[in-house]
Amino acid sequence: MRKGIACMQRRISMAIAVMFIAATLLAACSGKNDGNESSSPSATTEATTTEASSSTESSPESDALVMKDGKYDPPIEITTVKQIGPELKFKNGETLDDNVFTRWLEDRMGIKQKILWTTPTTNDAFKTKLMLTLTANEPMPDYLYVPVDVAHTLIDSGKFQPVGELFDKYASDEWKAAMDETKDVWLPYKRDGQTYGIPMIESSLLHDDVMWIRQDWLDNLGMKAPTTTEELEVVMDAFVNKDPDKDGKKNTIAVAAALKTVKYNLATWLGLNPIMGSYGSFMSIWHKNAQGEIVYGTTTPETKTAIGKIKEWIDKGYLHKEVGIQDEVKAMELYTSGQAGIAFSTQWAYNWPFNATETNVKGANVQPYPLPAGPDGQIGQIGNGLNHWLVLLINKDMKHPEVLFEYQNYLYEHYEDPPKGGEFEFGFARGYDYDFVGGKRVTTENEIPGGRHAPQFLFMAPVVPSKQIKALAELADGRAPATPYEETLATSPMQAKLSAKYIYEQREHTVNNLYNGPQTQTMKDKQENLDKMEAEMFSKIIYGKEPLDYYDKWVQNWKSAGGDQIQKEVTDWYNAANGG
Template sequence: MFRKSALVLTAIIALTGVLAACSKGNGGEGAAPGNSQPATETASAPAAESPVSSTGKFDPPVKITTARPVASDVVYKEGEDTKNNVHIQWAKDKLGINIDYIWTVGTYDAYHNKIKLALASNEPLPDVFIVEDAQLAKQVIESGRAMDISEAYDMYASERMKQMYADNPTAWQSVSKDGRKFGIPILQTGAGEDPILWIRQDWLDKLSLQAPTTIEELEAVMDAFVNQDPDGNNKKDTAGIALTLRDGFNSWVDGKFVFGAYSKDGVLPKYWHENAEGQLEYGSIHPDMKQGLAKFHEWYTKGYLFEDAGAADLFAAFEKFNQGKVGIIAGPYWMGDWPLPDVFKNVPESVIKPYPLPRGPEGVHAPGERLVKSRMFFNKDFKHMDAFFKYYDETLGYWYNDENSDFKYGFAEGYDYVLENGEAVYDPEKLPNGYINAGKYMLSWNPPNVPFVELNVYKDLATGKPAETYLEKKLAGLPPLKVEGGAVLANDLDKSVHDRFVGAPTKTMESKGVMLNKLENETFVKIVYGRLPLDDFDKFVANWKASGGDQITEEVNEWYQSVK
């Protein structure tokens, strides 16, 4: 279902102009705002439209207030800052929209705490604000201070934006209540955290090995990496696979795919899955977990895992690989851009290649990325939803090969590209200040995504297809390892398993979730390390259910029935 977005882009671009022309006379969903039917008395009516000049700018200009964290991942050119930068100037010059940051903080935690404080003390909220935390999103909706945008969305959202969400309807679950829309779910790439295997190809070649296609072959490769001195230093100091177990099996590089290899229904730890009766069940208590835990314990005893995997976080796992002491890591395709290239600094002769996940007795089932991780809310007193939707549609132009888009080449000339003889060049060495991602200056904190479009381009580029469209040329300019990794993942998307519970934490999760999560993580890690016997998994399940897990399951299914 999610992949439809990639298939309809061309059709949307062609249809947008036709629909815009026809809507002036048909009064349908795509009708011009002035011809739309008024909102019903029980629904929130969209604010009055702002005057737009013949140039497409709002005249007089409209102001949109917002707020954000300015963390280390947001970089500005010298002389620019949050309130004065190339994107702020673009919105003002192109659209007649003045984006005003009424406050900023240094971290994401501090940002969310400030939103919580505003809700608790009835302090003013920005016109537009982002919430990543699902529990806080629930509080925002229930506070009555977020606008019901249902009518505004129908009236002002562009056809391509509506199509994007029509292709991904479950995204609305994260911002809906009683069938009404209280925000815009910000879509992810569709598979940004789905794992593939990254392997030291030079180690494979040195030991005359082929890339593994099954779990059994993976074990043979790991055994060789541990016991046949692949780094040639005459020491037994290498491990098979880098992963982190510190937070249980709940990170980008946790090896969760191993559980899926032994579960015919694709049951994974930490994920809620639908059973044959249409009810959601928590994967971590499913009997299939025992086979995965037994396999990880076997790998630990054979030295395939590095010794402190149970205490290490994901950055420590990256470091083990990048120091040249581990030959395999399973993680997202974008790791070919960061952080894996650091291995070349430490081991210049190293070669890395991406490969599909290996099959197990029950096939391949891997964790799939959540479609929504953040949401955009609107102050109930905000008066310019028409201006917001015009702005948001403009930012979508990056993905649509839109000839008229200011983002057809990238986010800002001189930041992520330069023009030479009318052609965009993406070489960082030709950028006056190096690569700067001006897309992070957008109201959404990152450029909006159209799920799966990026991966499909990587797949085409990997087959040797010439980069012809604006988007193809942009992505072809990315680091080759990232493009190659994206292509590998694009051919394996049908193996992704998605968490079926995407709602806010339930009442019992709030009161007992931390305790239950600690119980689970400690039990799993102790079984892997051999400090508990495998059969203690059954004791864990009984304890989990009796300590609040059964109540959580009931609450999760109440939510699931309400959104099905």
């Protein structure tokens, strides 16, 4: 559930979800079906080709597909929509409709992609546009990738087709094996025995946080990185009051954070999730308390303590005074411009955007550190338990949904874990995400002539959840890369490897949402109001409009406004799903 968001951040966009994309690939191995409506064996690329060709031979319909040399001939057009983040860049005069990826898709697969419309990633623009399209009963694209929270509304609209049988029939063994690593991932998208969404799985732990600190600020002040929240407060005070950047001005803040989105424990990709977790608070998810009861994390005594700590930090100037209304873009700017010295964010955050800090600020040195322990020695954060925040939906009117599987199967077979000598051995496209300079392979922004412009921001890369973070952690410890996939990972900056190492070492402290089902009836009726109540409570307390004890009144109001009934529904679902 975490960071189902922005896809800035963890919600920033489908692009951000695969920010360190050159490494988010998948191993070829056998797999099972997803337990949906059909037990048909998976179709390999060859089987799909044969089926399409046979259909063409036996059917007189003019829209029957023909494949020649592994591609559709004539090409088939498919439509979609996209949200576009600031990380997407083009080179050589390319555009969203004509670029290295769209040309590859047509040349290699015989698929023309038409984008009907786009939105920015900020201010829920994508969600708003989708809801307006739905309300106006305007045509939906053939397929689209949508955040988890939007998927349920679209599924319930009746405009999208079941995908369970399609997946069982057309998905490759490699894709199925990857999905089998997180079998519960299908549960939220089931309706009356049918499955309506294909979760676009990510690397496990991809959205877990580390603590990113300006090492040069620590060095200027003669300080060490904090290992506890008590030590962290000492460092934060120095970062605010002792001129860490040595410019003779009092113009710095300690921590850059985006608290505009309260849901999911302030767990955007640039939030305070690990700080809340260090006090035992896991806001906005369902988890077990010390008594083994399933509780809503925002209603626990630990959350009251953690909210009080955030207010204290605002009052002391450790956090920006407008932190409660800042989104990830604003928080990112504070860090990359050199105004802030600490941020809690993901493993991929060094590749973008934190590396820009070192470009923008002379002498800046950004380094990752493990999460600090709280007053009772607790380390904690919310994880992205189901390993996805985007869902593939297929329009019920799409005539040839098998095209989507043909394309994704190809990527799983050839791109996810490429063989030596394969077309993707070094990356997606030379001159874009890699190049050779003086006989040496280069992959970074400064090394690639004309800059790095990763095509992977234009498509959903195939992923095996268990691979990336573990491999990076092992590479950080000095293990030599053994495959082209690992050779790609090995080109990562040491900060990216170290952050993966710390995340992997602290993985036992990650708490995941126990509720993975579809919206209950009370959620449909009451959740919007409950979320509003939650956001208002948080804002009022951190800005002093209400005392901390107002929290206790809010908990009672939340329970009586539908929270207690939802808790019962969640508990019943959990017990049933786990054989209780």
